[in-house]
Amino acid sequence: MDLAFAIAILLTSVLSLVAILHVMKGTKSSKYRNFPPGPRPLPLIGNLHILNPKKPYLTLIELSKTYGPVFSVQMGSRKAVVLAGYEAVKDALVNHAEEFGDRARIPMFQQMDKGNGQPLDNAIVMNASVANIIVAILLGHRYDYQDPTFLRLLNLINENLRLLGSPMVSLYNAFPFIGFLPGEHKTILKNVEEICSFTRTVFLESLGHLDDDHKRSFIDAFLVRQQKEKSNPDTYFHNNNLLTVVKNLFSAGMETTSTSLRWGLLLLMKYPEVQKKVQEEIERVLGSAQAQYDDRNKMPYTNAVIHEIQRFANILPISIPHETASDVTFKGYFIPKGTLIIPLLASVLQDEAHFAKPKEFYPEHFLDSEGQFVKKEAFLPFSAGRRVCAGENLARMELFLFFTSLLQKFTFRPPPGVTDVDLTPAVGFTTPPKPHMVCAVARS
Template sequence: MLTISQALVVLLIFLLTVQFFKVQRARKHFPPGPAPLPLFGNLVHLNFQFHRDLLMELAKTHGNMYTLWFGWFPVIILNGYQAVKDGMTTHPEDVSGRMLGPFFVAMAKRKGVILASGHSWKQQRRFSIMTLRRMGMGKKCLERRVQEDASHLVEFFMSLKGRPVDPSFPLFHSISNVVCALVFGYHFSDEDKTFHELISATENIFRFVGSFLHQLYDLLPWLMRCLPGPHKQALSSYDVLSSFARKEIRRHVERGIPDEPQDFIDFYLSEMEKSKDGAKPKYDEDNLVHIICDLFLGGSETSSTTLHWGLLHMVVNPDIQEKVQKELDAVLNPSQLICYEDRRELPYTNAVVHEIQRFSNIVSVGMPRVCIRDTTLLGFPVKKGTVVMPNIASVLYDPEQWETPRQFNPGHFLDKAGNFIPREAFLPFSAGHRVCLGEHLARTELFVFFANLLRAFTFRLPEGVTQISTEPVCGGTLQPHPYRICAIPR
């Protein structure tokens, strides 16, 4: 007779064997890839992390479209410019769904824009884009807000009088205040206690996303829900953001909706009022809460981290920093407000901003998509419900598209005469129907902030510091290692 423990071991081995053969049969219906192991699939091949370089390395063996298995769950990986572009734009509607693991479902409840799918996602995204345009995205009125916050950032660095500082907080504060003005109708001071709580919550979420424990949560959610750990802290941090969003909504409701909406919450509440008599309202408070979180997380972290990388590259490449400054001095008057339109007269500065985004792309891989109907990817038939992951980093490092993909080289965006040239393989905002809805705002912020800082200061390492790491720290976004710099007034 077998003991209970022996019986359980036999049962486990039997179940793993059944699962293994099921996966082997299912593999015939997907693009080829490395052979998956029982239970973990290909997670062992990836060291339990979605690392862009490992995905690019696997493409050398298995081609630019291959399949990885996460346990018994298949994901099609697209690698390189042509595969990502064709996969995301040939039938963009077909691959517009959002694949959500158990952690993201627990966090965002399939609401909002970034972590939603289907009809609700289309409605909320369409409304968000239209509202941001009505509020001035792409127009001078919004650009003035960006210029104002860029000026405050210059004043902050000027007040330090060249003393060393970690630039991460002032960059996040300034960029997020652009978003806060849009969404809430006001700015935070840099000493505001609530703002620091929001920053801490944001850091906790991005630190957890993409980690080994995040992968483990998605693999064994029933177990992780019962255990303490960083996953509980990350979910609590999202609750902090959600609670703040609900307080802001209540504040707006108590104040009353003005005839002329002043911020995003006003516009959304007005739309809720118009649709409340419908059989099934299109707009509700839960969706608004999650859109606010989407805008705060996506609009603050991404641009501020990119600028964080930008200052690091200027310190590492003082010759490039000097060239930018010479161009700014030659083209702009010292008292002239810098506009996004000035990029046309500042080709080298524009090229440097683009190269910062390319070389230090903050997204490790790319958010996974789901096929919402049967479709074809690169000539391969793919069933509805299949998960597709575009490796954005592989596009930005594609050796067939970039002359020196692993070097920081603004020349990637310049012709022989020094004129700026757009590149089709420049896809930091993704492609297809899921392209970043705040792309124009992000482009404006990056150019205006960067040009203002380089016109006002020369950035150097503190005295006695001779080395600085340019390797990223993996998480929800790819962050630079903490560093301190001196902003020397020019």
């Protein structure tokens, strides 16, 4: 356990001893009879002491081996139910979509919503390339990759996604009353305000050139609809919603796809034989022609590799938490309304019942004996049910077109002297690869 994390827990304990009786009383409440089993919580901190502070999903996967696919943990004073494995996650999020469909009230999220010549670090250029797609949709134009405003926006979003996975933010979500203390949660909120300030400036610019007949962007379309519904007191088209939507689309539309692509290039450097087979298929099907999204149907191996990259990379090991909208009996357990639900996507993407070699990079997971692409029902990197990722279709197109175009033009190799490609993920709300250098060699 990190020293800072231990100190924070100790400080929290001192500040909130008065909560102990409340917690102890709550655990005996009748509404938790026949509640899913789990490790015994300690007063006040619950099970926080046993969770890996940097990669909590690893602890949850281990706990599922003891307690089964539906079990409970206590995050501070709040009980949470963890869903592990494809069957449990799919059954809850799809077959019981109404009961498990509410968005969880997470304190941090609630606060946020108010050169080829040398090896290169591809993080910035990959982020910028993917980000410009969502920027074009939202704003109606693209940024130059060296634009300081654009680079600042990327840095703010990337920093927030990294800090959201920090131990201090986990502690804040369990004990929101410690928000006055310094820490990463303060940095996140400061960054969010800067992102919102940028978005407000864009609003004002859009209002000055608004034309009902020539909408240039998502923001234009939103503002036009806002004007049409200004007399409706119950309208959803108000400025706070626009700020939140744009902020969320920026975050989700920039980092996750670029992280998947970075994992893809890293894995191809690790497994050059896979890279060679992808390039051979590209040459056979496309030649020098520019890839179209429909081409994926003629490129089963490339399609399988992209799916396996997403499965192996596991960039969102714990889905955005849900909350039960009503009391529900699930898998024989009673789960009360308002219970925090944690769909453990890592356990789905590594489910041994659906993937023969879950811990390995193995594109054959998505190929049949004839070499044709096969869908896997346990492939849920975008989650499932009512709160499935809104940008799933855009992300699928981006991944195929970026990946195919890059492999058509370049071969990716480790820098000279690097003999072992490290596949250990970095720490954050998502799981990007660790910083690394890439050699992109132009193909003749």
